[in-house]
Amino acid sequence: MAELGEEVERYDVDNRRRAVRGVVEILVGTPALAFGVFLVLALDVGRAGAVMFVVGIMIGGGLGVVVLGTILAVQAVTRVGERFVLHEGGLVHSWGDRRTVALWTDVAAAVDLGKKTFLAKALGVDVRCQITLVDGSRVTIGPFVDGAGLLIRRVLEATA
Secondary structure (H helix, E strand, O other), rough: OHOOOOEEEEEEEHHHHHHHHHHHHHHHHHHHHHHHHHHHHOOOOOOOOEEEEEEEEHHHHHHHHHHHHHHHHHHHHHHHOOOEEEEEEEEEEEOOOEEEEHHHHEEEEEEEEOOOOOHHHHHOOOOOOEEEEOOOOEEEEEEEOHHHHHHHHHHHHHHH
16 A cells, blocks of 8 residues: 555564463363352351352453453464554554554544553553554554564554
């Protein structure tokens, strides 16, 4: 595409790291979920109070971590070869047969959603940027992109 101009840089997604993280989350969440269900069955079902609150946290937290881990594992398998290519006139996000072209003139908003806290870094949400195009489609730059911080900075500068 002539509107994109010259290629500036390529940013590959580290699918191995995404897959490992997904498997670890599944392995951590499953025992918490199973233990929580066991406690519900072992304890008096009508029991209220702090004990059941903690059990609910275990079940909800375990289920949430398993679901997030599953999403990451599925993405690691289905998004082989995912990359972002920065051009002078825009950004191209591609994997497999899919390709999203975001010309800088077509960007409605680019928002840095990263959180700069210890917990956010531990959970992997410290680096994240959502690019919304005028047609409503979105491109998300996440923590598994090699050099994501630099890419996000460049996108925000280009769309400011």
